[in-house]
Structures are given as C-alpha cells and as structure tokens.
Amino acid sequence: MAYLRLGISDMALGRFQDFLWGLVFPLRRRGGDRLQLDEALHTLMGSRGEVSTAVAAREVLDSYKEAPEEDKLAFFRNLEQNFNAEFEIVRAAWRAYEHEPSSENLSRLSRQAEPRRLALLRRLHQTPNSTHDLVAMRADLLRLIKRHRELEALDQDFEQVLSSWFSRDFLMLQEIDWSTSAAILERIIRYEAVHEIRDWEDLRSRIEPENRCCYAFFHPSLTDEPLIFVEVALTDKVPGGIGEILDSDAAATPVNGDFTTAVF
16 A cells, blocks of 8 residues: 555645545436536535546536526526625725735735636636537527626626637637638638638638638637638739629639739
C-alpha cells in the first residue's frame, strides 16, 4: 500500500476523495430517469474536485436536454432567483470598502457581488463537450426571454461567460474549399443568410474557382461549427452589382490572376 499512501500525499485529500467518488459512486438514477435538475444543480455546486465536478456538470446538462419546455423555464427561473449574490455578504463587503476604499476591498466587493450562477456556468463548462450544450442552452433562453423578460439579467451572465470563451484569441481561422468536410460545407449552405446558396453546385461555384475564396472562424471545442464565415471574390475591377459576383458562369470563367479588387 506504499504507492497508495504516496499518491495521497501528493494531492489534496478532498481531491482524492472526489476522484474515488467519481469512480465508485456514479450519480444515482431514479427509476432509470435522470436526477431532477434542482438536485443535479445542488450536487454540482457541492462538488470539490475536478472529476466529481465534471460528472455532476454532465448530469445537469444531460438532464436539461431531456427536460420538457416547462422544466427548462423552471430551470432558468431557479438560476435567476436563487443563484444571485448573497445580500449580507455583499453588504459587508460594501461596508468594508466604504470604510476603507482600497484596491483590495474593491476587489473583494467585486468578487462578492458576482452572482453565484456565473460560478455555476463555469462549473458546467468543466465537463467534456459542454460548449455546444451551453450555447444551445442560451438559445433556449433567448427564445424564452421573448415571453419572460425577467430572465434578461440571466442572459447577461450567459453573455459574459460565453464572450470570454469565444474571444478572438481562442478562435481559429480556416480556409473553406471543396475538400472541406461535407458536414462543414452543409452548414455553410444552411447558415448563409444574406445571399442564399441554392444547392451544392451553387456552393461549388462560390468556393472552387481560383478567384473565389471562403474563410471561417472555428472554436477548438466546436471544430465542425463555422461560427463566422466570409465569401470572397477576387476580380480585376469593381463589379457593378452583386449579380456579377453570384453568376456561376462568370465565376467559372478562367482568369489570368491579375486581381485588383476583393469583394466580400
């Protein structure tokens, strides 16, 4: 057992216990159904180690995905009403800053005023493949906000964490061409909202000719999801209208490479 004692000495006891908990005591199921969302949230917020946090986060995300519409609304209301900052703790931090307006007290006040749901969202992000689930969760929230304006503050918290995860430094620029995976090309067709791409041949005319380019930004966690993309046409003059650019016959016409204008 010497190797076991050595292992414990090299890590915090709580982390080691959470590791064993994740291996030996998987989250309970109730009659084959997943835990209720509120119980799963309680488990997640009480977890201390990386393994147990990841397991509990996956439980919340999977339970949410399977929940009916009314339960999703209740989930968001729970976050909005019960995962705010603690009033007394914020007031104490404010009084300390009011008494002594130091940088340290200001920093403490800022931390204490942060809603608990921000910590919850960060914990949810600690499980594999969670980015897509959280983006989909926010899409549900935006749809529900149209009828439930009281959830707008919750959306600001989603926006804050998602903005940090999707900052420019995390995004990867990739050229899209006819050899790109069909899954990505299909999304390019579906997502084009300005100048509709009618079919695969229409897409081909926009990205395959030597004077046509397409570039997209991807997130490391969403490698098949073009977050932002732009189509570029290289020409030897400023076109008279978009029709000249979208004309598939014109795009297929051989060019000599003397481009002076990029249209996107």
